Amino acid sequence: QQQVKQSPQSLIVQKGGISIINCAYENTAFDYFPWYQQFPGKGPALLIAIRPDVSEKKEGRFTISFNKSAKQFSLHIMDSQPGDSATYFCAATSFSGSARQLTFGSGTQLTVLP
């Protein structure tokens, strides 16, 4: 059962363009939505995250847009650079006191052409 659906699977963007990756979740108990960035040969690392009571969060060229009613969130990379070429994972997480649930999307391989 895939609780977080991510699209597209791969994305090619020209340098300076906007990269957009979308995710949708099912479980309304999720209360935190991070994005992770992974470079080849490395483990994923936290890029940016958002709480569901916020509709948008921006850090530099990276912005998360969050639509609670639609249960969707997306990552926007403005002015995309070749150094942004990586795999991006969205995730959704919750903690109930006795269990922590963290589910990842299937990943998006982003290639930014010079």
Place this chain on the structure above:
Amino acid sequence: EAQVTQNPRYLITVTGKKLTVTCSQNMNHEYMSWYRQDPGLGLRQIYYSMNVEVTDKGDVPEGYKVSRKEKRNFPLILESPSPNQTSLYFCASSWLQSNSPLHFGNGTRLTVT
């Protein structure tokens, strides 16, 4: 330096030969987890641990075992590896809270022939 250390980075083995992948973190995190990464399937959780001696199954636990005897260590054990366990494995740790980011190791690429 805060880090999660996995060993080995690369491992080639044969079907049925028991192996252990080690994972150690130096941040005193309560939560530790193992994931496998396969093309098109993303990161799937194998097992996780909320604290010492507390472990639970993730989404794909079949064929794997774990233990958490010390807070810093969370080894992954494959008692009888099979070719379908060929994958890239990641260990991660964090605090328990939802907004605590996961810190990942650099991965172990396992090939079972």
